[in-house]
Amino acid sequence: MFSATQIGIDLGTANLLVYTKEKGMILNEPSVVALDANTRQVLAVGEEAKMMVGKTPGNIVALRPMKDGVIADYDVTTELIKHLMKKAAKQLGTSLRKPNVVVCTPCGATSVEKRAIQDAVRQCGAKSVQLIEEPVAAAIGADLPVDEPVANVVVDIGGGTTEVAIISFGGVVSSHSLRIGGDRLDEDITQYIRKKYHLMIGSRTAENLKVDIGWALLDHNEETMEIRGRDLVTGLPKTIEVTSTEIQEAYREALLSILETIKATLEDCPPELSGDIVDRGVMLTGGGALLKGMKDWLADEILVPVHLAPSPLESVAIGTGRSLTMLKKLQSAN
Secondary structure, rough: OOOOOOOEEEEEOOOOOOEOOOOOOEEEEEOOEEEOOOOEEEEOOOOHHHOOOOOOOEEEEEEOOOEEOOEHHHHHHHHHHHHHHHHHHHHHHHHOOOOEEEEEEOOOOHHHHHHHHHHHHHHHOOOEEEEEEEEHHHHHHHOOOOOHHHHEEEEEEOOOEEEEEEEEOOOEEEEEOOOOOOHHHHHHHHHHHHHHHOOEEHHHHHHEEEEEEEOOOEEEEEEOEEEEEOOOOOEEEEEEEEEEEHHHHHHHHHHHHHHHHHHHHHHOOOHHHHHHHHHEEEEEOOHHOEEEEEEHHHHHOOOEEEOOOOOOHHHHHHHHHHHHHHHHHHHHHH
16 A cells, blocks of 8 residues: 655745655755746746846746745745645655645744645645644754653744744644744845945845854954945945944844744743743754854843754754654644
8 A cells, every 4th residue: 555655844935845754855945936027937946046036137037925934925836836846756756646745834824824825735736734833843853852741942033934932742832923034134134234335235145144244142253244236326336345243233123023022932931831941941943043143142131041953944844744743643642
């Protein structure tokens, strides 16, 4: 008897990841689609499409169909999933016929947004589609004992959202979802450079600044980086040097909002579980967890240990793929 392939999908704002239990992570591509603006025909998907962002003629549009972890453009998202399912099938060396799929959704997603995700994946040929909340998937992927009655605190800073949740015995005890993530930090950097230097830079330049010299709100040895953009006064290309302190200043407000969300979630924690948090601390996952100094800054601010997940970028996808076994285990326990 042939059993359907079980795959986990992390349908992220910035990246789409596919995980299978047999082969592990088989796909990690940017959630970008390049379209012909006139015919709406898909020209490129993933890495290939990301290379086109900001560099295409007027008739080709490179866009992200996912916004804040949920579907912003249904048809384009369906096309994106179809293309990536085909790529995943090639990686597996088999055709993905009617797989059982688990997809993660943000805690703050509405029932309409959740149904849109289910329908989009089902339309791509899935046999069954189960949804799992993002922090639960991140906790499973970070090897936390989510099926035990102890507090597991997960802070998942993704591209579009930051999810903070306290998980105990397979369920979310307390959670907060904030629609601020890595993309918002990039936007803040772009706006800051525009205001201070009257220089227009692209989203990729802003992302490079964040990755290369971006720091959480900590004292550090100042770093500098040269960037190029378009001078808004003369309209000509221009090169400037930016410091890491300026980059900190650019996204200061966004990081403080993330901190407030973490504090609000910890305040909602039942007293019995608070003791566990003091001992076990907080698990940091998602791309935003890789910002330099993030772990130390949060530990200083919330006064409990902060740990970095073994593979922060892939935790949600790994947990989504493993969660079918976990869900069955929890159902049998209940």
